Amino acid sequence: MTSNERSAQGGDPVCWVNRVCPECGRFADDETVDSDDPRCAECGAELSV
Numbered sequence: 184m185t186s187n188e189r190s191a192q193g194g195d196p197v198c199w200v201n202r203v204c205p206e207c208g209r210f211a212d213d214e215t216v217d218s219d220d221p222r223c224a225e226c227g228a229e230l231s232v
């Protein structure tokens with residue numbers, strides 16, 4: 184896993200790693216993550232946030 188390529192994304196990688204869809208790799212936005220049923224907007228996979 185490459186953890187250095189997005190160091191400017193917003194600090195601690197642990198904070199946003201759960202936002203990345205395990206199926207397609209899409210990055211979920213705040214609105215998606217904060218919903219009751221967070222799912223990838225691209226493929227619909229459940230996000231473990």
Ligand SMILES: [Zn+2]
Pocket residue numbers: 204205206207208209223224225226227228
């Ligand atoms: Zn996805």
